[in-house]
Amino acid sequence: MIMKAEHPHQHIATAASAARQAQIRWRNTHFKALSRIRTPSQGNCCGRVVSKNHFFKHSRAFLWFLLCNLVMGVDRAHSQLLINVQNQGGEVIQESITSNIGEDLITLEFQKTDGTLITQVIDFRNEVQILKALVLGEEERGQSQYQVMCFATKFNKGDFISSAAMAKLRQKNPHTIRTPEEDKGRETFTMSSWVQLNRSLPITRHLQGLCAEAMDATYVRDVDLKAWAELPGSSISSLEAATEKFPDTLSTRCNEVSSLWAPCLCNLETCIGWYPCGLKYCKGKGVAGADSSGAQQQAQSTNYRCGIKTCRKCTQFTYYVRQKQQCLWDE
Template identity: 55%
Template structure:
């Protein structure tokens, strides 16, 4: 059980802390995740590198209830690609999906070299990104999007349903948030893996799997100094989840990984 490997050091008062976790992906490759909490800004940042060199990062902005998935994919020079390309996928964040930045900052690992196995597999989510965010207006969603995604000027995406959900707890109305985006013709485009012409637009797919992350707290019961039964945090619950993003690209050349 993960509770035997991780402790919540409630006496710690650090504003930020970093955890390094070893986990195997679906193919059996060893991945090293770095998870950092910033209590002052109420953020969590998770990052790892895939075996093919792709750099994946996730920034969770608890204040704005937004999570930013960023992928930096190395180019295939022999196929005419540039050195790398960057994509950002913005989704609504539900606070129950991840432990708080405060709890994360207090998490201490007893055996850092151990390969971790998540307790629960939350399966696969398929997300259709039907809007592109104008980075100049991205602060309407989160002040952290611009700096995180500045290299993805034409490839920062969000879906309309998330805009509708975000508008309910945002300083901006639905129409104001929508005005910071432009629609994409994703529903009418063929999938890139079905095309042979590398220079025509298509709908690309990209998968991001978080092999291990703290998705909840565990509570134990004990007695206080006067013998009263009390509940206290004593560990974490861990999960795994994959997401497949569908999004528009101007040409298949920008989606060479999405092939049969």
């Protein structure tokens, strides 16, 4: 497998070794500091005589604190992977996948060959997935700038590995071109409302910052609002207050409209060519021990995370635009 997680015994051993090295450096540094004191074996601390042995004996709490933080720090650290992915057209693009355990967040970003920049953010705490698309304008058709659209949808936790598991992944061959193990096909989302970004906190606090350039082009579905309302601390009233519904009368696709200034329903499709959609487990043997009578027990087999399953998935969004000019690609 191209990606792997550390065996749990190796994980602890690595952290413990780092802690021992830090302890040695810390001890040497403070011995040097204390050696500058002119008294041969004692120093003065807040009016009390303190020996060097007393100083280090009562510093063990700090060393235990340091050890615990090094062991847990691996799980708290941010992690980033750069993956070379071959799409279905044979072109190679580079994906950046970042995990933030403190925020329980994963960000996946890449640029398509046509210049479109795709950013996918998964907020595990609020079960929200945000897909942001920055599409370059067509200068020959009067578009001198780019457009930004954001789509917020309900996220199913089993569709992507957790931020903690993502942070533990290591890439063996970073220059290798990757292809996914499974193609999950295409999922269609019909959006029903705009999101008012200045009131979007009940959905997720990450929406306003990420989609600041999509002030009038951030979309959501009613079915997802109802699903989020079932989560603890949420309510349908606060969620609906953050949205504005599309006009009910419109049903014409943009590719059926001739005027560039007429409203219509736009389609935007994007594909995530490679992402870690699940974990793989390997079998190992635990450490043998003795029971209360002293009899030796056999080592028991254990399962540990040793790799990932990779997938590809396409998503098509259908949503309202006030002018066909905002959907020139859908023709």
